[in-house]
Amino acid sequence: MSIATLAPAFPERCPVLPEALTPLCEIARNYWWTWNPDHLTIFREMDPALWEKTSHNPVRMLEEVSYLRLAALATDVNYLNTLNRMVQSYRQYMTAEDTWAKRTMKTYDWQRPIAYFCAEYGLHESLPTYSGGLGMLAADHLKSASDLGVPLVAIGLLYRQGYFQQRLDNNGWQGELYEDSEFESLPLTLVRQPDGSPLLVEVAMRQRLVKARAWRADVGRVPLFLLDTDLPENDPIDRWITAHLYGGSTDTRIAQECILGIGGVRLLRQLGLDPMVYHMNEGHAAFLTLELLREEVARGTPFETAEAKVREKCVFTTHTPVPAGHDAFSPNEMDAFFASFWPQLGLTREQFLALGARRTGDP
Incomplete structure (x- = not known):
């Protein structure tokens, strides 16, 4: 797969729109619109009630808004002026050569x-892959990298039911409500092989192979790739690995972190990329270091040399410097996932096991 993979993804489908409004399809599928000052005018004014119903999802807006309303907007001079200004700004932004990074x-x-x-990434409420501050920080990191023109590629997980929605019963007790997301109606594009088949990565765990497909969200100039294990060829248990953000047992959590870290590195390889730096934001992606070590050792590099090479190109930041923010797994849990590793x-x-011990010599 070539570097062209990193060009802005073209939507696989677009609803029929009046000719004057066709640029909306392109705009709706790049989260750049979320930090553009005209974004609310462009999408909310189509149908304010539908905008709320769709959780501010511009892709669903274009799919569900009536054609009569679209035809009316196509003759509204003020609306068209706003749209044309937004489209011009977007295209200038995406093709700009004089960026901070290049200079x-x-x-x-x-x-x-x-x-x-x-x-997690808190890009916008239309993509429920976040729960709080860590996700907002990560998303802002991508947006800033895009504004600066930094060559950055992001990796995460795509959760079928996201983080729970909160509701209170008649007695005032909190209840959790999970709802399935329809990925095809989100500002996402399924990553495909040249022959049109979905691009898949495989990770061995619990004595079987787990497959994950990749979805792409464009954040200005930065591509975000999200892995999803909800595939019919996976064991039913494994289909639930990416069901919930921060849900399930430690067994589920370690499985998620294998997909994120090990699967994420394997995805980058399939995209033809050899990153110069691997930035782990929190410890959830720490297993990527093991995959980088495995690659080096497979090339014939002695372990001690491989360890030094991997250390040189990995950086780590933490957002939650308390024990609750960092996962710990027992040796038995590690055995179930890494006995072949x-x-x-x-x-x-x-x-x-000593590589991940809390303290040197801690069993």
């Missing part, structure tokens, strides 16, 4: 970008 970065190469990993590194079980 400043010593190494500017989209073939070797910064790979940013996080478990440490032999590939040329390590014993004890040496492998």
